[in-house]
Amino acid sequence: QVQLVESGGGLVQAGGSLRLSCAASGLTFSNYAMGWFRQAPGKEREFVAAISWRGGITVYVDSVKGRFTISRDNDKNTVYLQMNSLKLDDTAVYYCAAGSGSAYRLKAGVDYWGQGTQVTVSS
Numbered sequence: 001q002v003q004l005v006e007s008g009g010g011l012v013q014a015g016g017s018l019r020l021s022c023a024a025s026g027l028t029f030s031n032y033a034m035g036w037f038r039q040a041p042g043k044e045r046e047f048v049a050a051i052s053w054r055g056g057i058t059v060y061v062d063s064v065k066g067r068f069t070i071s072r073d074n075d076k077n078t079v080y081l082q083m084n085s086l087k088l089d090d091t092a093v094y095y096c097a098a099g100s101g102s103a104y105r106l107k108a109g110v111d112y113w114g115q116g117t118q119v120t121v122s123s
Contacts, residue, residue, distance in 0.1 A: 002026040002112045004096045009117030012086055020081040022096030022114055030054070032111070033103045034072055034079040038092035045095070049081060050103040057103045086121045093118050
């Protein structure tokens with residue numbers, strides 16, 4: 001079965017950096033757009049970033065543009081989210097997602113979800 005396993009979350013001070021990883025198995029990784037969503041306490045899950053099958057197209061929510069970078073390694077079946085200049089508002093559970101459509105459509109069409117990894121930004 002398909003598995004998306006996130007890692008790299010943790011506690012970091014505001015202004016710091018973290019790198020999330022998501023290892024995929026059970027699917028043809030290079031056929032899927034990949035992305036990251038997050039859910040803060042008491043809030044709905046929101047789209048953060050997506051990357052196309054070959055990595056040529058990336059999409060970000062406005063609040064993370066210039067601070068977060070999504071990338072993928074199709075040889076390792078892994079997608080990454082480099083998070084810099086972290087803010088208190090970035091505190092959330094971050095979920096990896098895979099979709100068979102384009103990177104632009106991942107917001108509305110996720111086929112598989114990971115279990116999530118906690119990111120906590122402290123002041």
